[in-house]
Amino acid sequence: MNPAKQDSQTTRLLSRKQPQSKTDLFVSFSKLALQGFGGVLAIVQRELVEKKQWLTREEFLEDWAVAQILPGPNVVNLSLMIGDRYFGFRGALAALAGMLTFPLVIVLVLAAVFGGVADTPAAQGALRGMGAVAAGLIAATGIKLIGALQRNVMGLTVCWGLAVLSFVAIGLLRWPLVWVLLGVGGMACLWAYRCMEVPQPPEGAP
Amino acid sequence: MTTVLSSADWLALLVHFMSLSLLAIGGAITTAPEMHNYLVNDKAWLTDSQFTSSIALAQAAPGPNVLFIALLGWNVGMNAGGGMAAGPHAWWLALAGVGIAMVGILLPSTTLTFAAARWGHQNRELRAVRAFKQGMAPIVIALLIATGWILAASQGSPVDHWRGWLLTVVTALLVWRTRLHMLWMLGTGAVLGALGFL
Numbered sequence: 593m594n595p596a597k598q599d600s601q602t603t604r605l606l607s608r609k610q611p612q613s614k615t616d617l618f619v620s621f622s623k624l625a626l627q628g629f630g631g632v633l634a635i636v637q638r639e640l641v642e643k644k645q646w647l648t649r650e651e652f653l654e655d656w657a658v659a660q661i662l663p664g665p666n667v668v669n670l671s672l673m674i675g676d677r678y679f680g681f682r683g684a685l686a687a688l689a690g691m692l693t694f695p696l697v698i699v700l701v702l703a704a705v706f707g708g709v710a711d712t713p714a715a716q717g718a719l720r721g722m723g724a725v726a727a728g729l730i731a732a733t734g735i736k737l738i739g740a741l742q743r744n745v746m747g748l749t750v751c752w753g754l755a756v757l758s759f760v761a762i763g764l765l766r767w768p769l770v771w772v773l774l775g776v777g778g779m780a781c782l783w784a785y786r787c788m789e790v791p792q793p794p795e796g797a798p
Numbered sequence: 799m800t801t802v803l804s805s806a807d808w809l810a811l812l813v814h815f816m817s818l819s820l821l822a823i824g825g826a827i828t829t830a831p832e833m834h835n836y837l838v839n840d841k842a843w844l845t846d847s848q849f850t851s852s853i854a855l856a857q858a859a860p861g862p863n864v865l866f867i868a869l870l871g872w873n874v875g876m877n878a879g880g881g882m883a884a885g886p887h888a889w890w891l892a893l894a895g896v897g898i899a900m901v902g903i904l905l906p907s908t909t910l911t912f913a914a915a916r917w918g919h920q921n922r923e924l925r926a927v928r929a930f931k932q933g934m935a936p937i938v939i940a941l942l943i944a945t946g947w948i949l950a951a952s953q954g955s956p957v958d959h960w961r962g963w964l965l966t967v968v969t970a971l972l973v974w975r976t977r978l979h980m981l982w983m984l985g986t987g988a989v990l991g992a993l994g995f996l
Contacts, residue, residue, distance in 0.1 A: 625861045629984045632862055633942075634973065638980070657934035658915055660941065663822045664907025665864035672908055673915040684912060692900075695861020696868055700896065702859055703852075703869055704882070714992045719858055721991020723949060724962040725983050726857075728969025731946025735974055737939050745932050755936040763944030769824040773937065781933035788925055788932075 609645050614679050614686040620644070621671050621690030626698075629722060632667040632691070634729035637736070646674070649740045661773055667691060745787040746780070754780050801843050803878040808898060811843075811874065815867070815902025820910065826864040826903055827853075837870065848873045864903065871899025946970070953996075962996045 611617045620639075628635045641652050659669035668691055675687030741751040758776050761767045803811075814836055818829040830853065837844045852873060856866035875895025879888025921927050946966070953962040969983050990996055 627860065627981060628862070629858070629860050629981070631857075635980055638973075642977075653935050653938060654931040657931055657938045658918060659911070660938055661823065661934065662907065662911045662914055663820045664904065664911055665822070665825050665862050667862050668864060668904065668908065669911045669915075672911055673919075676912065676916060677919060681912075688908070691862060692865075695859065695865055696896075696900075699856055699859040699861065699865045699869060700872060702855055703872055706855075713994075715858075716854075717991040717994055717996065718988040719854055719991065720953065720962065720996050721965070721987035721989070722858065722984050723987075724953060724965040724991075724996065725969045725987035727946045727949035728966040728971075729946075729973055729980060729983070730949065731943050731966070732970040732973035734939050734942030734946065735970070737942070741936060741939070744935055746936075751936040755940040758937045758940035759944050759947075762941060763947040766948075769828065769941075772941075773823065777934055777937050780937060781930050784933035785925060785929035788929060 611646065611678050611683075614675075614683055617675050617679065617683055618686040618690040621675075621687045622694050625667075625691045625695045628667075629726070631726055631730065634726075634733045636667060636670065637733045640674070649737060650743065653737055653740045661777070744784075746784050747787075750783065799845055799848075799877050800880045801874075801877045803843070803874070807841075807843075808894075811871075811895075812898050812902045815899055816906050819903050819906040822903070822907060826867055830866075833870065837874065843874045843877060844870065848877075867899050867903045868896045871895035871897070874899070959996070961990075965990065965996065 611620065624635055624639055625632055627639075637652060640646050641649055647655065655670060655673055656666070659666045659673060662669055668688065671687040671691040672684045675683035675685070677683070679686065738755075741748060741755075744751050746754075754776060758772055761772045761776065762769065818826075818832060821832075822829045834849055838846055838849050849870065852869035853866045856863055856869055859865065872892045872895055875890075875892035876882060876888055878895070879891035881888060918927055918930075950963060950966045953959045953966075956963045965987060969987070972978050972983060973980065
């Protein structure tokens with residue numbers, strides 16, 4: 593690791609908060625999970641990036657890319673990665689347990705008590721309403737992350753091109769996710785690799 | 799509905815979920831059609847409506863949507879035990895079903911993620927790793943917005959279901975521009991929906 597890089601990382605670490613303990617991880621992820629109706633991602637972005645500031649917007653995006661491309665539930669993958677980074681294997685387990693324990697208990701109690709209620713018109717209506725809201729939550733999370741592209745090595749124009757292409761493929765044409773991630777994603781990674789060929793002079797250097 | 803599951807059947811269930819685990823790119827929900835085929839059509843361990851309401855209930859409850867897998871396991875066990883009225887025996891089988899289903903769907907994918915993410919973090923200065931993260935960034939953003947779009951579109955066309963679409967757009971603007979707590983928005987959506995406004 594070169595000194596300049598280390599320096600910038602130290603500043604970042606100093607200027608940023610992080611989880612205090614494995615218990616903190618467990619409690620924080622439990623809280624996140626319990627607020628996440630219809631998916632936890634939107635709340636994760638708001639809490640970890642905007643409130644707790646454990647991650648910057650750019651770091652969140654990077655981690656999310658990894659959590660997304662690997663198989664398994666995205667938020668579960670993300671909690672595992674963040675937990676591991678701060679407290680190793682046990683941290684990963686703590687974050688994972690936080691994400692799953694209480695929601696699992698709640699959903700089983702609901703299944704046991706209200707097993708038949710899910711089919712009533714009112715419950716179906718409520719689900720529709722929450723679905724409409726969840727759609728807005730997730731879309732807005734994506735919109736808020738667009739700003740993180742400004743420092744991307746590929747440049748803003750290429751980023752927008754790739755984003756529009758992916759949106760059309762996934763959202764409108766409904767191509768299978770795997771194809772888009774491998775096809776468009778693979779192209780993008782190769783392009784980013786090429787863009788890194790010329791080492792950028794460090795900021796502020798003459 | 800009552801079914802009979804042998805030990806071999808339980809093992810088959812575990813193996814089936816473990817094999818789907820590594821295919822679940824984009825979340826466990828992407829394997830739902832495959833699971834439906836196996837659990838409802840092939841094996842008849844679940845009814846169609848048990849399958850659908852497992853997904854609906856997990857979406858309505860807080861937490862990751864992968865918990866619908868736990869409910870599938872719950873229902874498979876409950877059916878094998880003769881239903882809720884059959885007593886403690888059925889409840890234990892239902893809990894066993896939850897354990898088998900969740901371990902099956904999570905163990906392979908989390909192990910892979912743990913190893914891959916750790917490797918990626920240790921090698922974060924490698925050009926290939928940085929290129930991956932930089933390259934994937936715009937696609938990941940597009941994927942989020944597309945997910946929102948697909949969810950919104952599942953309500954039906956914006957003309958016929960303009961109330962639902964309006965709710966989606968207003969929510970997106972509120973999340974983007976304000977710090978209003980998301981539970982208020984979800985609560986409002988649930989109430990509006992339950993009262994039949996959508």
